[in-house]
Amino acid sequence: MTIAADKTNRIGLTRDDYRGAHTTLCAGCGHNSITNHIVKALHDSAVEPHLLAKMSGIGCSSKATAYFVDRAHGFNGAHGRMPSLATGAKLANRELVVVGVSGDGDTASIGLGQYCHMIRRNLDITYVVEDNGVYGLTKGQLSATADLGSTLRKGRANDYPQIDICAVAIDLGASFVARSFSGDGKQLVPLLRAALAHRGTALLDVVSPCVTFNDHAGSTKSYAYVKDHDAPVNTPDFIAFQPEITVDYDPGTVQDVALHDGSHILLRKLDGDHDVRDPVAALRALHEARRSGEILTGLLYADPEIDDLCTRERLPDRPLAHLGIDALRPSREQWAALMAALV
Amino acid sequence: MTIAADKTNRIGLTRDDYRGAHTTLCAGCGHNSITNHIVKALHDSAVEPHLLAKMSGIGCSSKATAYFVDRAHGFNGAHGRMPSLATGAKLANRELVVVGVSGDGDTASIGLGQYCHMIRRNLDITYVVEDNGVYGLTKGQLSATADLGSTLRKGRANDYPQIDICAVAIDLGASFVARSFSGDGKQLVPLLRAALAHRGTALLDVVSPCVTFNDHAGSTKSYAYVKDHDAPVNTPDFIAFQPEITVDYDPGTVQDVALHDGSHILLRKLDGDHDVRDPVAALRALHEARRSGEILTGLLYADPEIDDLCTRERLPDRPLAHLGIDALRPSREQWAALMAALV
Amino acid sequence: MADGNVNDLCIQAATVNGSGSQSSNLVITKALFHMGIPVAAKNVFPSNIEGLPTWYDIRITPRGYQCRKRSVDILIGMNPATFADDAGNVRPGGAVIHEAALPRVGAAGREDVAWYPVPFARLARERIDAKPDLRKYLQNMIYVGVLAELIGLDPAAVERGVHDQFRTKPAAAELNLEAIRLGVEYAREHLVKTDPFRVEAMDGTAGRILLDGNRAAALGALMAGCTVLAWYPITPSSSLCEALIEHAQRFRVDPETGERRFAAVQAEDELAAIGMVLGATWAGARAMTATSGPGISLMAELTGLGYYAELPAVVVDVQRAGPSTGLPTRTMQGDVAFVHALSHGDTRHPVLLPGTVTEVYEDTRRAFDLADRLQTPVFVLSDLDLGMNLWMTPPLPYADEGIDRGKVLDAEALERTRDWGRYRDVDGDGIPYRTLPGTPHPRAGFLTRGSGHDENAFYSESPRAYRDTMERLRRKIDGARMLLPAPQVEEAGRPGLVVAYGTTHHAVIEARDRLGEAGAAVDYMRVRGLPLHPLVAEVIERHERVYVVEQNRDGQMEAILRQELPGTLCDRLRGVRHFNGVPIDAEAIIEPVLAGEAAARRPPARSAVA
Amino acid sequence: MADGNVNDLCIQAATVNGSGSQSSNLVITKALFHMGIPVAAKNVFPSNIEGLPTWYDIRITPRGYQCRKRSVDILIGMNPATFADDAGNVRPGGAVIHEAALPRVGAAGREDVAWYPVPFARLARERIDAKPDLRKYLQNMIYVGVLAELIGLDPAAVERGVHDQFRTKPAAAELNLEAIRLGVEYAREHLVKTDPFRVEAMDGTAGRILLDGNRAAALGALMAGCTVLAWYPITPSSSLCEALIEHAQRFRVDPETGERRFAAVQAEDELAAIGMVLGATWAGARAMTATSGPGISLMAELTGLGYYAELPAVVVDVQRAGPSTGLPTRTMQGDVAFVHALSHGDTRHPVLLPGTVTEVYEDTRRAFDLADRLQTPVFVLSDLDLGMNLWMTPPLPYADEGIDRGKVLDAEALERTRDWGRYRDVDGDGIPYRTLPGTPHPRAGFLTRGSGHDENAFYSESPRAYRDTMERLRRKIDGARMLLPAPQVEEAGRPGLVVAYGTTHHAVIEARDRLGEAGAAVDYMRVRGLPLHPLVAEVIERHERVYVVEQNRDGQMEAILRQELPGTLCDRLRGVRHFNGVPIDAEAIIEPVLAGEAAARRPPARSAVA
Ligand SMILES: Cc1ncc(C[n+]2csc(CCOP(=O)(O)OP(=O)(O)O)c2C)c(N)n1
Ligand SMILES: Cc1ncc(C[n+]2csc(CCOP(=O)(O)OP(=O)(O)O)c2C)c(N)n1
């Protein structure tokens, strides 16, 4: 353990308190950078480690839950099935801050059905897809997010169009959709913090190069390609809820999205007219970017008004998992009446 | 067997030659109407019965494959897994004309992943979703295509937004996306014929009221609701490939989509500016209709240029299933060389 | 009229589904019940919504047998498609009430039964003033009246039955009563009774209720404090989930805030359903799902995750017939072996085998305790017969005991524990201690995973850690033998023993009585859970011939017995198997057992010489 | 130096994965092979891409044993994380070549082994002119040179090994050879050999090739005329699919048009993969998938569909360790029971159990014939050890026979058949005749379904139709007993019998020799398929003690045997089980068998008195 040179956050924890086991991923893997950004965001947002639930599927990316916040509970589940595990966990204990880490194979291939239905339910989760366009852990097969025509290291070109998980999410009525790049902490950390503050499914599709299997020329998920084709639509700034602070900005250049917990995400518009409240505009931008080979990053769409799963299910504030048996059984009288009515 | 009063089609068959077993669905079920429209379309398009492959999942809708074209082969598979069965069948024998019939539960719940990946691969199939917003066969639970707020017969309101399988399909790069209504044969039959002529996945989301579980006030998939809220974007006319015929039309009001086999689908525009070649426009229209409670029908989007699965896989014209073993084994010489190279 | 024909008959209504006949049949069932006459009802229905043949058997026996009877005494023949076949099943001397318009061809031309033609359609058309679709339903209600008149149903009991059935719709009740009166009247005026069957009020249903197993299981879950239900509709388990939702809605909603102390999610499929259950139990709730065959197959992978990562889960499998889609509305005991070792690799899951409504209530309730105690998925194996038919049963008892949440360490307990390891076998029972997410203690957190791990829940590929974990898991599940219900044994030192489980029980009860009357009495043991209780082998040991009766083709329980019994005992096992989708009846047991017992009594040498 | 140390040793390279050591190990393996020395290589690698411990065992025995050896003669210790443990496994008198910088603490301080420290890192840094990441790889190549010098590898053979390994990259070959020379040089100058191990060229590999089972299986599929592969990547089966694609690319592409006589689809998951396979075989192609444990679980539902709708399919299960994700890169025989009865309801699937590279080639090839003949899914059970390790094997024979497509009626045959019914048992073997979609005949069409159906493929809920179909299916799969390979039996009238299957074979071979030397010779039977061949019971009948050796915890084959054997034979079975993820070795068998045989020889009474 290194001694924390870090300053402490609102709940008195240092950055080191948010670290996890040593990574066993490849040196240079984008996933490792994302881990670091997650650590920073969790620390900055002062998430209580014991309330954090780290969920993942199977893949190099999914292993990453082991590499941050040792103290928290985590569940490295089964391939493609993390959304259902996370759904159950949140239903059982809505106090948990659920952070999911998945891969593009995990989410867009085997897990696509669960992914879509999680979005439909608007499960309150920060859902990070570490998107490298390949199956890292099984040694470099193409994934469904690989772009049409992009090539594998061994030269095979992809004959199938990519599944754009951001576009699909917007179409399914997602409440928070962003894309970013593992190498861009300045953009990713505020997005992560906003996602944590958002009540609902916050999708972060983070392009995360696989240095071992998909970082060569011909790949559209390589460090070089992303750096060259990154087209940010906005620069996000995250303002945590602090009642006394007011922020001054020019509404012409900044869009302010107020989140449920009183936080704000301020978006400095780069692409003149990108309105994060307009789903069709976001879809248009994504379609156009796809055509031009650009990777649109930033907060693409947000609607903090949509009820999340637990709200829809009208769950009490007290976690279901904490209810005693007396609160759950019908009374003796109710039971007797029930039995009496059964002919 | 009734005696065919029908006239014969190009290959000398009457409408009766395209009929199947007697339906066991409820009287008045929208699915039965669709069956009739399918019979008409297959007859009109003179599909060879023995080349037809009728594929389905499980549900009232999926049973419908038994109720048309007795002579054809069919596969009433497993719940939600029809796309994979159809994919295998087409790979094995690309001469087959594959018609899939599914339900909204079958496609949008358990089968959503396979559905999306079928679209991504652009499997050459006419994929009909008989969409009633409920699970008919299991007695009336809400499905994922039920609109937010629509109510079940027993009064429970739907807390979750619908999955718009047309929008999702367009976002996944589908090559042919249409919506229609079981009661509107004039619109549906030409769409079916165009879908049969189209080489690629042709999605037909056909609203098909369930008279037993979802045809009451409060439902947005009832006969009454659909009749009141049907908003056709175009009136399709199908012109089968006949070299000598030329069609006259005013390009301002009609959009002509030429299909791979030389057929044309002529779309009389109703909604002034709906361009079926523009995916973003289609998405916009769908989003707007959803907001206003309208049901957009007609051909929403088409791109006949996209390669279908068998083309992408560069399969020979001769079906793989018909290749003899000699065409498949390496020669003795090749084998010997292969063995010699293995140290 | 022989007295044996009083309160001893089987009535079968052969109708078309979606025609409202279900209400008519329930009215008859409930009227009999209100007359104090024990009834057993079996609904044999098709896998569609409207227009296919359906049969409803109402069996009345003075001894209260609850199993199916093979032959029919009174047929109510309403379905043209099956009329001839149905008439063929009526026993000689029986009776047939039928739509007069049906052609009397084939077996429907038999002369050894009494025929009561009734022009139901015409009566409905001419005498009932209602909209056409309603009239279609009411037409079937007429046969209730005809039957009532013929066998002597008490009009007051019939009226109560109608009111039970249309509790919330008084107008409908009135219309239906009218239709019934029409039937009574017609029978009185036009039919001459020539059959011997009748019923008389008795005192055989006091202290009983009518209840289906699915609702009972739902009540068990409610009573156990289940707070998360994740499910996907599938016959015949849907009604279990729907009943649980209904009762949670009734008992778990805060009247002021509308808040629900219960979450029920209709998942997108069964993979998601079991995933949600595991996520919920991981986070500390009691959670369950219910499904049937195809759903079980889809839950295979995640059940293995639950086993290896050691998470509680309750899965009720309401079994139906067949591999694949099979016969979704028919019954079977076909998942026993599959469920017991569900998932790839070495796995083994505790299985509860209820045979009655009370048991499926208790077993479902206790499954939550077992799952929490053992930290593993637990299966409750019901079937369509138990789950979807109405059974006479004593009212379900209120649960007096508390619940067992098993070895969970909260922050305080953790503070007292110096050296906690998630997967350490501290107590020698193979069961480790767990903490729940959200526990406010810096040492509470760990990573749950389905990949290799050591005692401290760290990732590990160590051969030793892997083997040790697998050995411990074996010990843990082995320990369940003593936690599961012991077999129910009825022994009187006879050399023959019937072994059965689940709903096969009811046919065994009748078979045993009749075997006894035939001079071939046998002992009986009903297995109540897997892995097997030690008593099972002991009881088998005391018998020479052991008939393992089950409702599947492959003798799945027999195979499980063979895995555990010494060879000498294996050789005593004889499989008796019934697998056509309809519930097993006594004959299916009596015949092979009688043959087996007779062969054993016959001195072998003598017969060879003679 | 004792002669016993010539060509009789086990070399273990303990490295970090992703560091290029795999190439070094393959060069050593191939160099030995080129010297004519029989080798057996076992790669024990982690489930990640870079940075975790990995071991590569190269075993050389004059007798050509191909199983793992428990102790290590020469360790090449390169991994700081495991160095002490690795050193502990070296047998007394063994040798350790190691990175000089590694601390000699714990077992790494032993004095009973020879230590050969080499400053690999420094040598690479100072003496190799390459980019840093390449240098990391080359550093491991140095140990090839050190080892070569110490044990006497023929430089020409090493060079051939390098060229084999870098066939397409001559520049890389040169760089690697340079690194090797560096190692040779260093050893010559700085190390004094004090261990006894050395190798000498011999004639033990003539007519053999080195091949992994996955590639062999792929070649079997190619030879069988498989045209559709649907797969989802999963270790350890991915390389099978990739090999099949590679060879199809080589032999099935029309050089002119680029057309492929083969379709390979990477499915979205295993449910889709098996679905595509069933769709393809339904439409008349030969189709397969390959997967491992979790994938098998996900294929459960559709396998049942294949069984009940009677569709061919070939599924190769390359087994790995554990329930759930388990140990993805370790070996096991843990799916035998699950696969044999995969899916809910009553099901049973033929299973082939190859133990060698040749067998996995032949079995995969024949699985297509079997699947077509029986119209049912057929499983080939390989494992990681067989699939992913290199084995010495004779070249795979070209298939001389044609293929058996089973009972398929084309239009002509249909025309001759008056009264065809898809599911009719015409020949009494339970196997019906099928037609394929696209058959130009008006009577060819029918609807395939997983729901109840009668002989004519019509939808049916008839109890009789259901039962008859299930009975026929049982007969059909029962008939497979005679179609599957017979057990391989080596009998010499001894009272003890070892029963094994799959790769356990190789450890049995060594164990038998050594048991014989210890005066406890046993007979041997290797089961080659399920359902069991009748010979299996016959052979067991002739033995008093039967050791069922398998690589799983629950004795899955033993349980299958118990289901079929008479009780007296069941009592002769004794389970010998190994399940830690590394391939079984001879010791694991010798110990229990020796104990069992010794106990049997000891006269019980005498010892009690003495
Ligand atoms: C059911 C199942 N099928 C296949 C696998 C094998 N598998 C492990 S990880 C993985 C894909 C990983 O790709 P991705 O999700 O993109 O993660 P990455 O490694 O690229 O970060 C696969 C197919 C599995 N574990 N389970
Ligand atoms: C794996 C599996 N789960 C559940 C079922 C039960 N089931 C049969 S049909 C159906 C839903 C049918 O709904 P839909 O697809 O909308 O068809 P509809 O009946 O409405 O036409 C379900 C859940 C099943 N057959 N298989």
Ligand code: SF4
């Ligand atoms: S293989 Fe790729 S994704 Fe996996 S750890 Fe290495 S670089 Fe990252």
Ligand code: SF4
């Ligand atoms: S239940 Fe609904 S969907 Fe099913 S057949 Fe009847 S009307 Fe159609």
Ligand SMILES: [Mg+2]
């Ligand atoms: Mg990836």
Ligand SMILES: [Mg+2]
């Ligand atoms: Mg539906």
